[in-house]
Amino acid sequence: MTGIDWGFILNQTLARSLDLNAAVYALAAVGLNVHFGYAGLLNFGQVGFVAVGAYGMGLAITLWQTGPFVAVLMGIGFAVVFALLLGIPTLRLRADYLAIVTIAAAEIVRLLARSTALRDVTRGAEGLNEFIGPFRELNPFNPSLLYGIGPFQYRGSQFFAIVIGWVVTLITLLLVWQLMRSPWGRVVKAIREDEDAARALGKNAYWYKLQALILGGVIGGLAGMVLAIGNATIQPDFFVAPLTFFFWLVLILGGVGRVWSPVVGSVIFWALITFMRNLGRALVTEGLIPTSIMDTSQIDQIQFWIVGIALALLMVFRPQGIFGSREEMALDAR
Amino acid sequence: MPAETTTGADVLAAVPHEPGAPKPDPIVVVDGMRKTFGGLVAVDVDHLEIQRGVITALIGPNGAGKTTFFNLLTGFDRPDTGHAVFDGKEIDGYRPYQLAGLGMVRTFQLTKSLTKLSVIENMKLGAKGQLGERFLPSLVTPLWRRQEREIEERAMELLRRFQLDHMRDEYAGTLSGGQRKLLEMARALMVEPKLIMLDEPMAGVNPALTQSLLEHVKRLPTEEGATVVFVEHDMDVVRDISDWVVVMAEGQIIAEGPHSSIGQNQAVIDAYLGAHHDAPLDADQEEEWLREDRLELGDVPPRREEP
Known part of the structure; x- marks a missing residue:
């Protein structure tokens, strides 16, 4: 027995809280925040936008041999088309219809990507891998070296994607911040509050909702592209429905309708998950938790229990999330 | 108080007191407008003209189709058949936001204040033709900053008139029911409407505020140049502020005239009390x-x- 290595656990926790996944989740949640936090759109299929963005970029390179920048534009284009497909038939209807359609459409995207019928295009369940070459060439970092400071050390191959991820997140946050303090944001928020009031005052609610759906969807698509570049692969079965709910969790954790909250939510989410996983592992291997109760293979499940409990406690004691405004929450109850 | 000097009464002096009477200068003309819900005929209006620059009250017993008629006129609902002209322009099939663009603004029976926006943001939302409401220009603040400042000045002026200026930065959700009605009316004025349609403006307003709200409505034609149509149940209110009264029952217009002529109208008495009441x-x-x-x-x- 050597005791629990707290230094290692802390190191891991800090490193993972700014890792590729944290950036991807933050970005996807920024998109959700535009949808739900500002425009009041219930999107339960954000993972579909993430997948569509990743595949759009990947296919541009593998099918049409475009350069990396054109490929990114293709990914954005795919996300826009996906948003139009979802939004045009549903946004004139009540809010719930979008929710139903998005959750189904995200699954359709995944099943299409892994279908044998499209094997020649998407490579089925194997996924796309060959798209990464052009991005490797752009990577200014040495893939075999470690970069970063203190606990935040990442391999050069991933560091590129992590930097891209956080830079893109920062840019989208600035974009969202500017939009939401502009008259455009005022209209979008008004539609969230009461669509009919906005329409009576001369605002084309349908068109604004469509714009918001496209914007949030494109941000989700960017998350997919960052993920694909970081992992050097696009696997259809990565884009499963529960992922959407992790994005929601990140958003609610941070506080709905606040510019910075998705980033804070994502960092805390990944820190919490990593901390629980490593602590659990240490407790089991050190024999502090007997294997008759739990072994190391069960830790992955337990960590989500803990996150669930933490979220429940958050809802009890701070329902507005970390950044949200209690005052605004109270207005809903009036 | 000076004697009632509403121009409306003079303008409408020569108009016959009968349903569908032609007006000298109608801002709205409705023909053959019909709306059914299943087997129920909610609205069946043969012909109606609404005079420009006056206050017209739309009254009728519960279920007479007043609010449905409002919804049809403002584009929130589509008639089965029928035809409407607003300010010389055919508006069949127009959507609410397009009608607001033409200058027809409505308020709602259940006040629709945007609770999580501040009072001033509520007001600024009403202004028309904002460059900053378009996606790309909204990204460049200098493009819309000046317009925003002008809109804010106009909004503050209206807020002062409606005595809401001290609430400018409060969430609209914190206002009282009566203040919300005031805000909704002031916000509608931000659109610079030619026609303002108020659906039960006095419902749920405490008596102390009613009088001030009434004064605001009364002044709309003279100060804002707006034509007013309102639905109301309170006959005292109708008597106090309307130049002309249109009575609906079972979807149809059954009587028209100044409020003094309505009380004696047999069709109206029948509609409210039942044809065989005595x-x-x-x-x-x-x-x-x-x-x-x-x-x-x-x-x-x-x-x-x-x-």
Whole structure:
């Protein structure tokens, strides 16, 4: 027995809280925040936008041999088309219809990507891998070296994607911040509050909702592209429905309708998950938790229990999330 | 207080007191507008003209189709058949936001204040033609900063008039019911409407505020150059502020005229109180009543007359 290595656990926790996944989740949640936090759109299929963005970029390179920048534009284009497909038939209807359609459409995207019928295009369940070459060439970092400071050390191959991820997140946050303090944001928020009031005052609610759906969807698509570049692969079965709910969790954790909250939510989410996983592992291997109760293979499940409990406690004691405004929450109850 | 000097009464002096009467300068003309929900005919208006620059009240018993008619006119609902002209322009099939663009603004029976926006943001939302409301220009603040400042000045002016200026930065959700009505009306004025349609503007307003709200409505034609149409149940309010009254029952316009002429109108009395409210029935009529089971709980049974 050597005791629990707290230094290692802390190191891991800090490193993972700014890792590729944290950036991807933050970005996807920024998109959700535009949808739900500002425009009041219930999107339960954000993972579909993430997948569509990743595949759009990947296919541009593998099918049409475009350069990396054109490929990114293709990914954005795919996300826009996906948003139009979802939004045009549903946004004139009540809010719930979008929710139903998005959750189904995200699954359709995944099943299409892994279908044998499209094997020649998407490579089925194997996924796309060959798209990464052009991005490797752009990577200014040495893939075999470690970069970063203190606990935040990442391999050069991933560091590129992590930097891209956080830079893109920062840019989208600035974009969202500017939009939401502009008259455009005022209209979008008004539609969230009461669509009919906005329409009576001369605002084309349908068109604004469509714009918001496209914007949030494109941000989700960017998350997919960052993920694909970081992992050097696009696997259809990565884009499963529960992922959407992790994005929601990140958003609610941070506080709905606040510019910075998705980033804070994502960092805390990944820190919490990593901390629980490593602590659990240490407790089991050190024999502090007997294997008759739990072994190391069960830790992955337990960590989500803990996150669930933490979220429940958050809802009890701070329902507005970390950044949200209690005052605004109270207005809903009036 | 000075004597009632509303121009409306003079303009409408020559107009006959009958349903569908032609007006000298109508801002709205409706023809053959019909809306059914299943088997129920909610609105069936043959012809109606609304005079420009005056205050027209739309009254009628519950279920008369007033609010549905409002919804049809403002584009929130589509008529089955019918035809409407607003300010010389055909507006069939227009959507609410397009009608607002033409200058027709409505308020709602249940106030729709945007609770999580501040009072001033509520107001600024109403302004038309904002460059900053377009996606790309919204990204460049200098493009819309000046317009925003002008809009804010206009909004503050209206807020002062409606005595809401001290609430400018409060969430609209924290206002009282009456203040919300005031805010909704002030916000509608931000659109610079030619026609403002108020759906039960006094409902749920405490009596202390009613008077100030009434004064604001009364001044709309003279100060804002707006034509006003409002739905109201309170007859005192109707008497106080309307130049012209349109009565609906069972989807149809059954009477029109100044409020003084409405009280004696037999069709209106019948609509509110029931056609047979005091006329004695003869035996055959009574038989028919009973046979058709038309009596409902609480009805006074028709007087029995011996043959």
